[in-house]
Amino acid sequence: MKSIVLLFFISFIFSLYGNTPRKVDFRYAPSWHVTSICLPDDSCKTLVAPEGQLLYDFGFRDTESQKNRLAANGKGGLKYFPYANGVGFQTVFHILADENIKFTNQKLYSASVPIVETYSETQLLEVKQESFSYTSFGLEKFDDNNILKNRELTPREDIILTTVTNKQNKEQYFYPKIIVNSEYPITFKENYIEINKEKKLYISNKVSEVRQNLGENKIIVELEPILLKANETKMFANLYDNGINTDLKKLFLESYNDLNNKLKIIRDQVILYWENHSSVPKNNIYIPDPDIQNLVDASIRNIWQAREIVDQKINFQVGPTCYRGLWIVDGAFLLETATILNKGEDARSGIEYMLSFQQPNGKFGKLKPNYWKENGIVLWTCVRHAKLTQDKDWLQSIWPKLKKTVNFIKEMRTMTLNNDILLDDGLIPPGEIDGGLGGADDKAEYTNVYWNLLGLKAMVNAARWLNIKEDLKDFEDEYKDFYKYFKKAANRDLQTDMYGNKYLPIPMDSKYYSLPQRAQWAFCHGVYPGQIFETDDPIANGTLEMLHTTLHEGMVMGTGWIIDGIWNYFASFYGHACIWLGDGERAANSLYAFANHASPLFAWREEHNPRDLPMHFVGDMPHNWASAEFIRLVIHLIAIDRGDELHLFEGLPKEWTQPGMETSLKEVATPFGKLTFSLKVDNSGKEAILEIDKISDSSCKKIVIHKSGWALIDESSIIELDPAKNHNIKISIR
Numbered sequence: 001m002k003s004i005v006l007l008f009f010i011s012f013i014f015s016l017y018g019n020t021p022r023k024v025d026f027r028y029a030p031s032w033h034v035t036s037i038c039l040p041d042d043s044c045k046t047l048v049a050p051e052g053q054l055l056y057d058f059g060f061r062d063t064e065s066q067k068n069r070l071a072a073n074g075k076g077g078l079k080y081f082p083y084a085n086g087v088g089f090q091t092v093f094h095i096l097a098d099e100n101i102k103f104t105n106q107k108l109y110s111a112s113v114p115i116v117e118t119y120s121e122t123q124l125l126e127v128k129q130e131s132f133s134y135t136s137f138g139l140e141k142f143d144d145n146n147i148l149k150n151r152e153l154t155p156r157e158d159i160i161l162t163t164v165t166n167k168q169n170k171e172q173y174f175y176p177k178i179i180v181n182s183e184y185p186i187t188f189k190e191n192y193i194e195i196n197k198e199k200k201l202y203i204s205n206k207v208s209e210v211r212q213n214l215g216e217n218k219i220i221v222e223l224e225p226i227l228l229k230a231n232e233t234k235m236f237a238n239l240y241d242n243g244i245n246t247d248l249k250k251l252f253l254e255s256y257n258d259l260n261n262k263l264k265i266i267r268d269q270v271i272l273y274w275e276n277h278s279s280v281p282k283n284n285i286y287i288p289d290p291d292i293q294n295l296v297d298a299s300i301r302n303i304w305q306a307r308e309i310v311d312q313k314i315n316f317q318v319g320p321t322c323y324r325g326l327w328i329v330d331g332a333f334l335l336e337t338a339t340i341l342n343k344g345e346d347a348r349s350g351i352e353y354m355l356s357f358q359q360p361n362g363k364f365g366k367l368k369p370n371y372w373k374e375n376g377i378v379l380w381t382c383v384r385h386a387k388l389t390q391d392k393d394w395l396q397s398i399w400p401k402l403k404k405t406v407n408f409i410k411e412m413r414t415m416t417l418n419n420d421i422l423l424d425d426g427l428i429p430p431g432e433i434d435g436g437l438g439g440a441d442d443k444a445e446y447t448n449v450y451w452n453l454l455g456l457k458a459m460v461n462a463a464r465w466l467n468i469k470e471d472l473k474d475f476e477d478e479y480k481d482f483y484k485y486f487k488k489a490a491n492r493d494l495q496t497d498m499y500g501n502k503y504l505p506i507p508m509d510s511k512y513y514s515l516p517q518r519a520q521w522a523f524c525h526g527v528y529p530g531q532i533f534e535t536d537d538p539i540a541n542g543t544l545e546m547l548h549t550t551l552h553e554g555m556v557m558g559t560g561w562i563i564d565g566i567w568n569y570f571a572s573f574y575g576h577a578c579i580w581l582g583d584g585e586r587a588a589n590s591l592y593a594f595a596n597h598a599s600p601l602f603a604w605r606e607e608h609n610p611r612d613l614p615m616h617f618v619g620d621m622p623h624n625w626a627s628a629e630f631i632r633l634v635i636h637l638i639a640i641d642r643g644d645e646l647h648l649f650e651g652l653p654k655e656w657t658q659p660g661m662e663t664s665l666k667e668v669a670t671p672f673g674k675l676t677f678s679l680k681v682d683n684s685g686k687e688a689i690l691e692i693d694k695i696s697d698s699s700c701k702k703i704v705i706h707k708s709g710w711a712l713i714d715e716s717s718i719i720e721l722d723p724a725k726n727h728n729i730k731i732s733i734r
Contacts, residue, residue, distance in 0.1 A: 022592040022655050024291030026600045028553050028566075030608045031615040033599035036320055036622050037114045037133045039142055040279050040304040043152040044133075044242045045320035047089075051103045052118035052129045054158065054240065056199070057090035057184070058321040087322060091182040091195055095238055097127040097164045098174045108601050111294035112282070112301055113274040115267070116601070124172055125228075126165040132270050133158050136247045139273045155244040159263055163235045166228035176205065176223040176236060186212075186219050191252055193221060202239040202252045204259055235260045280304045281341040284668050285634065286678075288661035289653075295595055296634055298602030299627035300341065303334060306624045313353035314346050319620025323606075328354060328366055328374045329434070330625040332381040336388070337628040340635060340669050344389040351385055354378060355401060361411070362404025370431040370439060372412055372448040373522070375405050376455025380529065383458040387671040390697060392466055403471065406459055409452050410478060423493075423508040426485030428452055435567070436519035436560045437506060444508040446490075447522035453482055454530035483532070490539050503546035504539050517550045517559045524573035528580035535581055544577055548586070553610050554593025560607045561618045568597045568604045572629030575651075579636060584651030585709060591633050591653070603627075638663060641671050644701045646723065648677065648692075654710045657733055659685035672700035672723065681733060688731045695723035703727075710734055 034047040034055065047055040101120040109115035115132040135142045137154045164174055180186055184196035188210045193201045209222045226234060237260060239248055251259045274280070280301050287293045306317045308324075316334040318327050331354060338347040355378070357366045364374040379402055386395035416424040424430065424444035431448045432439035439445070456479045463472035494502050497516050506519045523543055526532045533540035550556050553566065556574050560567030575590035598604050604626035606619025637651030656663050657679075664678035673696035681688045688711070692703065705719040712732040721727050 022588065022653055024289065024295070024592065024595045026596055026598060028593075028597045028611060029599050030597075030605050030617065030621075032617075033601065033603065033605065034621050035108070035114065035116050035599070035601045035603060036302060036305045037116055037131055037158065038305050038320070039133050039135065039139075039156070041307045041309055041314070042133070042156065042305065043154075043308060044156045044158075045306075045324065046133055046158050046240075047320060048116040048118075048131050049092075050106055050118075051120075052095065052106070052116070052131065052160075054093040054095075054131065054160070055089040056092070056195075056240075057182075058324075059087060059090070091184060091199075092180070093201055093238075093240070094179040095129065095160055095162060096177045096179065097129070097162050097236075098122060098125060099177055101125070101127055106601065108298070109271065110275075111297040111602055112280070113271050114301060114305070115270065124166065124168050125174055126167055128163045130161045130163075130267065131158065132267060134248075134266055134270055139269065140277065143273075143277070143279050153244070155246040156242040157246055157248050158240040159248075159266065160238040160240075161235055161260075161263060161267065162237070163233060164226070164228065165233040166231055169230045171227060171229045171232075173225040173227055175225050178203065178221040178223070178238070180219050180221070181217055183217055186217075188219065188221060192249075193219075198243040200241050200243075200249075202241075202249055204237040204252055237263050274301075278304070279346075281338075281343055284341050284666050285631070286662060286664040286666070287634065288656050288658070288663055292591075292595060292634065295598060295602050295630055299624075299630050302603055302622040302627045303337065303624045306622070310353060311356070313356075314349040315353055316347075316350045316624075318625055319623050321620050323620040323623070326354065326357075326366065327625075328357075328364065328377055330628075332377050333625060333628045333632065335381055336384055337631050339385050339388045340632070342667050342669055342674070344385070344391075344669065347385060348389075348394070351382060354381065355398065358401060358405070362401070362406075362408040364405065367434075368432045368439075370429070371434070372428050372431040373451035375409055375412075376451035376453070376458075378402075379405055379455030380451075380458040383462040384529070386462070387465070388669040390671070390673060395462060396466060399466075399468075402459065402462075406456065406475065406478070409456060409482075412452070413482065423489070426482070427489060433506060433519050435521040436563075437512075437514060440512075442509075443512050445512075446504065446506050446508070447519060449486055450522040450526035450530065450532070453479070453486060453532050454526060456482060457530065457532060487539075494539070494542075497546045497549065499546075499549050501546040501549070502538065502542040504543050515550075515558045515563065516546050517556055518563070520547060520556075520559055521567075521570060521573050524570075524577040527577040529576070531580070540577075541581065544581060547574060547577075553597070554589060555597065557610065562607045562609060562616060564613060565607050565609045565616065565618070566597065567607045568594065569606075569623070569626035569629040571597075572626075572633040575633050576636060579640065579651045584637065584706070587633070587637060587651040588653040591630075591637060591651075594630060594633070604630075635665065635668060639665060639668070639670070639675055639677075642704075644699055645704055646670060646672060646675070646695065646700055646702075647704045647706060649679070649710070650706045652679075652706075652710050654734070657681050657685075657688065657710045659683050670695075672697040679731075686733055688733055690727065690729050690731055692721065692727040694726050698724065705731075707731065 034049050038046050100122050103120045105119040107117050115130055118129045120127045134157045187194040191203050206224045208224045211220045285296050308315050315326050316331050317324050318330045335347045335350050364378050365371050412428050415429045421444055428448040430443045433445050433447045460475045460479050463475050490504050493508050496502055547556050555566045555571050571590045571594035575587040579587035603622035605621040606623045608617050609615050639648050660683050662680045666676050667674040676693040678691050679688055700723040703721040703723045708717045
């Protein structure tokens with residue numbers, strides 16, 4: 001009885017949450033965040049901390065002194081600004097207009113322009129510090145992959161402009177300082193600070209004193225006091241280079257005013273570059289909620305900033321620190337996002353880099369040898385990309401590689417019949433789980449099962465699309481047999497949570513059980529994009545119902561590595577599962593909860609605690625699987641393909657249909673060709689005009705418009721349209 005009452009109460013709270021106007025105000029932002037200011041595909045991944053600190057040289061230094069100093073924490077990296085999995089930044093600069101300042105705010109110039117503005121003050125002064133990246137090589141050249149493949153050979157500069165205003169009607173001095181913490185040797189020269197005899201921070205003003213008696217790894221450089229007349233504003237500047245000779249250093253030998261003016265011109269060039277000329281996609285998505293739009297724009301930019309050129313290919317990297325590299329699971333969704341945003345050529349380069357890790361027997365296992373799920377993930381990635389680009393020829397060209405991976409999946413299934421574990425028979429051997437649970441040699445589990453089923457199903461659909469009849473029959477037979485074993489095992493392993501929901505835990509063996517929601521990321525992927533469950537499947541619906549009961553701050557809690565924490569972009573996995581199984585309202589709620597866990601500078605950390613607990617962190621920041629997931633969820637709330645149909649507005653938030661608002665997509669990729677539409681609400685808020693451009697691919701049988709939740713329902717909650725025609729229709733608003 002108590003459980004029933006509690007379940008009713010939770011449902012009541014959910015209903016209240018759903019009726020409360022959704023708003024982004026960053027209420028659940030992490031207590032410490034960083035922001036990327038580097039250029040697209042940059043090899044110098046500069047980050048700025050909340051008080052304007054410039055963070056460099058992330059990672060370990062393999063030195064005896066460091067090992068001795070840090071033996072106690074067992075990590076091997078000095079924790080200047082502990083940040084990602086216990087490893088820190090080896091060099092940190094903090095440029096202060098005055099030691100007595102109090103920090104008041106930090107923001108970006110705009111979501112699309114990564115100039116970090118850090119604000120501070122004293123009783124007498126107002127301070128604005130702008131930090132941004134530049135290249136004296138030329139922004140237009142830096143952005144061209146055909147001209148420059150190796151960014152590491154390019155001069156790259158970070159510019160810091162500090163503007164100080166006297167708030168008083170009498171003159172006064174301020175006393176700038178530069179604080180340096182570094183594990184590398186620090187040397188001061190006449191007008192620059194040198195780190196490890198390589199990288200330099202140039203100083204625009206004269207230095208009065210250098211203090212090196214503050215510990216082994218710290219110096220403070222005090223500049224000569226600067227006089228401000230009543231209500232006067234002055235600026236001083238700093239320039240950091242990446243160790244490559246830069247022409248900009250010459251400016252710091254010129255007159256003060258000329259230097260400042262030239263650096264302001266460079267700042268304006270940087271703004272123009274980001275707004276108009278960079279390779280970053282623009283104008284594909286228009287959302288009338290400005291905060292959601294900012295997060296979309298910043299997410300796209302962050303993905304392009306994290307990328308890097310590796311082996312002459314574009315590597316879509318997850319982040320700038322501990323996840324700086326190819327992670328095949330994360331990368332799959334980054335590559336899909338790039339393709340959706342009409343950057344299929346870039347994504348193709350990333351997929352070719354991914355395919356380079358295939359082993360002779362068809363296996364993928366870049367992360368770990370028993371990370372079996374990479375095989376299914378690569379199959380899905382390639383098939384999804386081919387369909388989004390409508391490129392059968394390309395898929396045909398890599399078909400032999402993909403068939404080898406299918407054969408390896410068959411081989412894995414055979415392995416389960418030859419090991420000593422009965423639980424995994426006919427499925428996938430024990431492997432690394434990830435996302436909240438580790439693997440073990442005897443830990444039979446479902447994450448690798450979900451993803452290999454998912455990949456095999458993608459290959460069935462691909463063989464049908466390419467009309468390769470022999471492979472189609474082979475893959476269909478294998479998938480049916482695999483799925484039969486899965487359903488038998490799943491029904492065997494079903495558990496019941498405290499609310500009576502029947503759910504499928506990730507481990508098969510009860511001795512490895514944790515919280516029911518732990519590591520359910522792969523289940524959500526099995527629902528979508530995997531589509532391995534029918535929409536009325538009791539296993540899928542019961543497991544999703546279990547997840548509904550775990551929400552805290554609008555997010556599934558305890559599913560990731562921090563058992564009392566929140567895995568931010570799990571909100572997208574969960575939201576996608578909700579929308580696929582018919583609950584667009586929950587999916588929209590999940591989007592806004594996701595948004596409110598971002599930093600006010602529009603980026604996410606992978607995991608952190610909710611605000612009622614001391615803050616602990618896991619993972620990178622900006623974490624760009626999170627960026628990709630936010631973009632994907634925004635798009636799929638308003639446009640998602642279901643088989644041979646395109647469905648619009650299944651999760652459209654009613655907050656986007658207020659008077660005068662417009663929601664639109666422009667030339668985003670779908671399996672049926674490019675999609676362009678706009679939904680414009682009139683100024684009365686009672687009627688909307690929906691314009692849809694015709695779809696190019698005849699495989700799309702219908703466009704389905706969902707009206708539930710935002711429009712007036714007459715005889716039907718849906719409208720069906722012919723995709724081969726342009727449409728301009730009126731819809732009455734609820």
